Amino acid sequence: MYRTPRLFLFAAPLAAVPGRAVAAGMPQLNFHDPLLIGQVVWGAVIFGGFYLSLSRFALPRVERVLSNRRTRIQSDLDVARKAKAEADRASAELLSARHEAAEQARAHVERIQSEARASADAHAAETAKRLESEIANAETRITQSREEALSSLSEIATSTTQDLVARLIGTQDEQTVASAVKRVSA
Amino acid sequence: MTGEASVAAGSTIDALGQFELHPVLGHLGEALRFSQSPLFMLIAVAIVLVFLYVGMRPAAVVPGRLQAAAEISYDFVHDLAVSTIGENGATFFPFVFAIFFFILAGNYLGLLPFSFTYTSHIAVTFGLAIMVFVISILASIRFQGVGFLKHFLPAGTPVWLAPLLVPIELISFLSRPVSLSIRLFANMVAGHVLLEVFAGFTIMLAGLGAFGHVLAIAPIAINIALTALELLVGVLQAYVFAILTCIYLREAVAH
Numbered sequence: 001m002y003r004t005p006r007l008f009l010f011a012a013p014l015a016a017v018p019g020r021a022v023a024a025g026m027p028q029l030n031f032h033d034p035l036l037i038g039q040v041v042w043g044a045v046i047f048g049g050f051y052l053s054l055s056r057f058a059l060p061r062v063e064r065v066l067s068n069r070r071t072r073i074q075s076d077l078d079v080a081r082k083a084k085a086e087a088d089r090a091s092a093e094l095l096s097a098r099h100e101a102a103e104q105a106r107a108h109v110e111r112i113q114s115e116a117r118a119s120a121d122a123h124a125a126e127t128a129k130r131l132e133s134e135i136a137n138a139e140t141r142i143t144q145s146r147e148e149a150l151s152s153l154s155e156i157a158t159s160t161t162q163d164l165v166a167r168l169i170g171t172q173d174e175q176t177v178a179s180a181v182k183r184v185s186a
Numbered sequence: 187m188t189g190e191a192s193v194a195a196g197s198t199i200d201a202l203g204q205f206e207l208h209p210v211l212g213h214l215g216e217a218l219r220f221s222q223s224p225l226f227m228l229i230a231v232a233i234v235l236v237f238l239y240v241g242m243r244p245a246a247v248v249p250g251r252l253q254a255a256a257e258i259s260y261d262f263v264h265d266l267a268v269s270t271i272g273e274n275g276a277t278f279f280p281f282v283f284a285i286f287f288f289i290l291a292g293n294y295l296g297l298l299p300f301s302f303t304y305t306s307h308i309a310v311t312f313g314l315a316i317m318v319f320v321i322s323i324l325a326s327i328r329f330q331g332v333g334f335l336k337h338f339l340p341a342g343t344p345v346w347l348a349p350l351l352v353p354i355e356l357i358s359f360l361s362r363p364v365s366l367s368i369r370l371f372a373n374m375v376a377g378h379v380l381l382e383v384f385a386g387f388t389i390m391l392a393g394l395g396a397f398g399h400v401l402a403i404a405p406i407a408i409n410i411a412l413t414a415l416e417l418l419v420g421v422l423q424a425y426v427f428a429i430l431t432c433i434y435l436r437e438a439v440a441h
Contacts, residue, residue, distance in 0.1 A: 027206040028307045028375070035207035038219025039304065040313045043227055047288060047314075050231040055280035058238040062260040065245045065253075072247060 157181045199386030201379045205306055222302040223310065230291035230304075259287070263428070270432035274329070274439045278432075281321065285314065286428035293374060293420030297413065305423075306374040308367060315363035318431045325438035337437070366430055373423050377416045384409045 030036060158181045165177055209215035210225050241256030249257055260283075267282045268275035289305055296303025304310050326334035338355040339348055384405040391402040 026202055026375075028309065028371070031309075033207060034219050035209060035221040035223075036307070036309050039207065039221055039223035039227075039307065040309050042220060042224030043304070043310050043313055044317075046224060046227045046231055047284065047317075050234070050288060051280060051284040053235055054238075054284050058235055058242075059260065059280050059283060061242050061245075062238065062256060065242055066257065066260070068245075069247050 154181060154185055157185060199383055199390075201382045201386070204302075204378060204382055205375070223304040223307060226292070226295055226302045226304050227288075230288065230295050233295070234287045234291050263287075266428060267432055270429060271436045271439060275432075278325075278435050282428050282431055282435075285318070285431055286424050289314070289370065289427050290421060290424035293424060294417070296374065296378065297416055297420065303374055303378055305370055306378055308371045311371040312363065312367035314370075314427070315367035318366065318434060319363040322431075322434040322438045325435055329439045334438070362430075362434065366427065370423050370427055373419055377412070377419055381409055381412055381416070384412065 027033070028036075158178045161181050162174060162177045165171075207221035207223055210220060210222050211218075215221070237252075238256050241252040244250060244253055246253060263283045263286050264276075264279055266286075267279040271278055292303060292305040295301050296306065338352050338359070340351070340355070343351055387405040388402045388409075391398040391405070394401075
């Protein structure tokens with residue numbers, strides 16, 4: 001599955017190269033060579049050392065730097081998020097304070113208005129009452145005056161009649177005249 | 187590829203001489219069986235470790251180029267291990283990282299003139315493959331107990347098929363280290379033999395006089411293209427080896 005066309009390319013020049021190279025055999029397959037086995041042992045030692053220095057020192061160092069960066073970015077993000085939340089809260093507070101103030105102001109205006117209305121009403125009612133009582137007083141006075149006038153009418157009528165009778169007939173009988181006037185005016 | 191582009195006796199090309207092992211450090215190397223192969227293993231390992239060390243030394247929050255390269259190689263293998271093996275991938279990540287970079291560094295180091303490609307030796311690649319094989323068996327026992335043996339009879343198979351299926355599964359299981367090692371070995375050998383052969387053509391053509399000098403440009407051009415191809419193959423084979431390691435390990439840790 002991971003084959004490359006190179007392997008086929010490889011075959012062509014090898015076939016073109018006359019015998020000796022291939023016939024001599026590959027040095028990689030000369031297992032009698034102590035150096036061949038030696039490189040495997042050395043390879044194991046070197047690879048082991050490589051693995052250990054990678055897993056103990058080199059790679060954790062990279063990981064530290066990467067995780068430092070991650071935490072730093074994360075903490076910066078957290079700070080930014082917190083600042084935003086605070087700003088949001090402050091703005092919400094401001095809004096609600098403004099709202100509250102507006103509400104208060106409206107309530108205040110309404111109260112003053114209603115107070116003014118109430119006082120105006122009271123004033124009007126008072127005036128009306130005063131006027132009514134004055135009217136009532138005036139009417140009483142008028143009635144009184146009329147009654148007075150009416151009551152003094154018979155007196156005036158009687159005295160006038162007595163004067164008239166006295167003038168006409170020279171005598172006066174107060175009693176008679178008074179009863180006559182009373183009879184007439186009744 | 188080796189610098190000893192040895193053209194034997196003028197007419198033949200010694201394409202395999204580059205794979206011969208020679209002791210280094212004189213008698214000490216001979217006594218310790220220390221050839222250029224382990225020497226280049228040491229160089230490769232040192233390059234990778236120095237790369238990681240120097241790259242990560244700034245430990246900057248905003249990485250520079252080298253640090254970014256080190257982090258990318260870390261992330262690349264880490265993602266490969268974790269996404270393929272699963273939640274236990276982090277346990278095997280250093281191992282997969284070591285495998286990948288040991289092979290990659292070996293493949294790339296081998297492309298330099300006068301160097302040696304230790305991944306072109308079947309003994310080395312088979313050693314790596316056997317190591318992966320043994321570790322995946324140990325991981326199977328560690329994570330699944332003896333129960334991992336039931337993988338040799340796929341679930342839902344009729345019992346009468348078992349005598350046929352179990353040997354097939356067993357053979358395919360046992361052939362894993364063989365295919366794993368031969369794939370890498372053959373790829374590296376093929377690439378380096380091709381480079382050597384075309385380099386040899388150049389020298390042979392150059393021996394033919396003025397006309398040959400002109401013709402010799404063709405194999406050089408081919409070798410340039412082959413080098414580019416080898417750069418691709420080097421990383422591809424390292425990747426294939428690493429991802430197959432991950433797949434075997436996933437089977438080992440999966441329940």
